[in-house]
Amino acid sequence: MVTTRRTQQERRAQAEAALLGAAAELVVEHGVRSLTLARVGEHAGYSRGIVTHHFGSKQALIERLARATQSGFVPGLADLPPGLDRLLRLVDGYIGASGGAGTMNRAFLLLWAEAATASELAPIFRERDEAFRSDLRVDVTAGIADGDVRADVDPDDVAIAILGQLRGIGLQCLLDPHTVDIARLRHTVTDHWRRALRVP
Secondary structure, rough: OOOOOOOOOOOOOOHOOOOOOHHHHHHHHOOOHHHHHHHHHHHOOOOOHHHHHHHHOOOHHHHHHHHHHOOOOOOOOOOOOOOOHHHHHHHHHHHHHOOOOOHHHHHHHHHHHHOOOOOOOOOHHHHHHHHHHHHHHHHHHHHHOOOOEOOOOHHHHHHHHHHHHHHHHHHHHHOOOEEEEEHHHHHHHHHHHHHHHHHO
């Protein structure tokens, strides 16, 4: 039997994925305040030294975790051109993903909520929220240019409202999942934004 040796880059990527997964699990199970490089290494089956080598500090680990947990939340959007269709698919997909949120998604929402009172988290999540709002503004602006979105709509206001609504729904799904009918809510919220934005 022939075994293929992994490259240094493959080993590094695998270790980083395992460490980020362990960090997300610890955040979900014990909260961000309990997160230490040593605990992450132990939970992932690595030494603290490897965690320090990969991230350097707890702050850098949390920053990387924030980016990793938010990327790919709604797959397939990168291939779509900006506009109303992409925005509506994002709303629908985000709510759908909130209902079956895995560890990484739950960790992101918990970190996001904690950022309101944790000064070390606030800058990371302000940046993450601004990136999300920027994507939403691009969709609204493109929709206006295409003639699909009403010209009197303010892209900044829409971006703030959608971000707040989606994050709020995600947190409700975390806190009390049985009260949120994801299938119905996906349709209701997506339809709301379609009617609010679409040119009559």
